[in-house]
Amino acid sequence: MLIERDGFVGGTSTAGLVTPFMKYWIDDGTSRRPLVAGIFAELNDRMIAAGGMVENGFSPTAFRRVAADLLADAGVTILVQTMITDVLRSGKTLRAVSVHNGVSGRTLSASVFIDTTGDGDLLFLAEAPWKKGDEKTGLLQALTMFFRVGGIVMEDVVQDVARRPGQFFDWSTKKFVPGQIVSVAGYHEVVERAKQRGALADAVQYFFFTSLPASGEGAFNTTNILGLDGSSSVELTRAEISGRRQVTQVVALLKSECSGFQHSYLIETGIQVGVRETRRAVGDYVMTGGDIRSGAKFPDAVARGNYGVDIHGQKDEKSVMEYLREGDYYEVPARALFVQQTENLLTAGRSISSTREGQAALRIQATAAATGEAAGVIASQSLVYNGTVRSVPYASVRGVLSKSGNV
Numbered sequence: 001m002l003i004e005r006d007g008f009v010g011g012t013s014t015a016g017l018v019t020p021f022m023k024y025w026i027d028d029g030t031s032r033r034p035l036v037a038g039i040f041a042e043l044n045d046r047m048i049a050a051g052g053m054v055e056n057g058f059s060p061t062a063f064r065r066v067a068a069d070l071l072a073d074a075g076v077t078i079l080v081q082t083m084i085t086d087v088l089r090s091g092k093t094l095r096a097v098s099v100h101n102g103v104s105g106r107t108l109s110a111s112v113f114i115d116t117t118g119d120g121d122l123l124f125l126a127e128a129p130w131k132k133g134d135e136k137t138g139l140l141q142a143l144t145m146f147f148r149v150g151g152i153v154m155e156d157v158v159q160d161v162a163r164r165p166g167q168f169f170d171w172s173t174k175k176f177v178p179g180q181i182v183s184v185a186g187y188h189e190v191v192e193r194a195k196q197r198g199a200l201a202d203a204v205q206y207f208f209f210t211s212l213p214a215s216g217e218g219a220f221n222t223t224n225i226l227g228l229d230g231s232s233s234v235e236l237t238r239a240e241i242s243g244r245r246q247v248t249q250v251v252a253l254l255k256s257e258c259s260g261f262q263h264s265y266l267i268e269t270g271i272q273v274g275v276r277e278t279r280r281a282v283g284d285y286v287m288t289g290g291d292i293r294s295g296a297k298f299p300d301a302v303a304r305g306n307y308g309v310d311i312h313g314q315k316d317e318k319s320v321m322e323y324l325r326e327g328d329y330y331e332v333p334a335r336a337l338f339v340q341q342t343e344n345l346l347t348a349g350r351s352i353s354s355t356r357e358g359q360a361a362l363r364i365q366a367t368a369a370a371t372g373e374a375a376g377v378i379a380s381q382s383l384v385y386n387g388t389v390r391s392v393p394y395a396s397v398r399g400v401l402s403k404s405g406n407v
């Protein structure tokens, strides 16, 4: 059973409108060899078939529908509009979760549980060990309210980039090719001038969007919300309000000052502000920044990735964006999914057992999908061992995951 507090599945990918998949492939110059395949590839294939993808950019509405279809085809019972509010535990065993779904409180028991709430809600409610924030400063990454804009003339935008490269990050798209994603970041002078006259929040550093499959649409990863903790509703309330204020400012500036945006309009903001970092599990293995940088390999590998450490800094904190050498990749061990002090709880996705730096690389969508698939395989195989996840022989987990192409 999949329990979800929103009315649809997908989380940050759909409710948060985070619509480009960051790098999960090795580029050998002529082709891309994916490090994550399996269910994630099925999702991609079905979105392509539905016209919902342009390269690694996807339509959030296509994702919602396709992901629900995949779950239904796999025989998963989905319970949406349902919030997990408590965990019943005896000793090291989780017995049940309490849920609230608008009608009444209910208790749902299971043999094995997977925490993919992003915020580690199950870990927290089960009083399992977790960490939050930078090991020295306690800082958490900045939050961002994504938004979707329509009516963009992409050809004009990329011509502007080609004409005034100093105003943009050098990796911005300079040539429009139909069927290829447009990725543009910068507008440095527009941003600085607007801040000076008070037309833009100080925290915004640049405008950044990637194009979406529908013609003339872009998803903006631009707002920058500082100093708030995404695992607190009180602070999230401030983030939601401040994020939507920033959206209004950016949309007005795009329309009045940026080439290709004269007839643009706001389609929607994320249903929820995007949260990059909150609780991380303390598992049997803790993935570190060193593991990411060195391309660590493990005897119990269940997932792979090659995205580097990417920290969106707070005020007075330097942002970090590192890249692995092309061809390198790291593995994620099963032990990073096993939560200490519990025997039938796994975690995957954003709350995986890691240091702050490790999490800053592992948090991207493809890796979250790969660790989620691995947790699902281990959970299902653990049923013959009463849900004790460490009893599952690694060879049989590897058998399934290597067939799916994830290890």
Ligand SMILES: Cc1cc2nc3c(=O)[nH]c(=O)nc-3n(C[C@H](O)[C@H](O)[C@H](O)COP(=O)(O)OP(=O)(O)OC[C@H]3O[C@@H](n4cnc5c(N)ncnc54)[C@H](O)[C@@H]3O)c2cc1C
Pocket (backbone or CB within 6 Å): 003, 004, 005, 006, 009, 010, 011, 012, 013, 016, 018, 019, 020, 021, 022, 023, 082, 083, 084, 085, 116, 117, 118, 119, 121, 143, 144, 145, 146, 221, 273, 274, 275, 276, 348, 349, 350, 351, 363, 364, 365, 366, 368
């Ligand atoms: C602003 C921003 C930009 C990003 N940019 C990129 C990018 O460009 N490319 C990329 O690949 N990655 C990007 N990421 C990272 C990536 O999107 C996320 O880390 C990833 O999607 C997290 O997936 P998840 O499944 O672990 O958690 P989530 O997507 O957060 O899913 C958790 C789900 O659990 C549900 N839930 C939570 N608590 C409860 C509860 N108590 N009861 C019931 N349901 C609950 C939520 O509603 C949600 O659906 C970005 C993230 C952010 C925030």
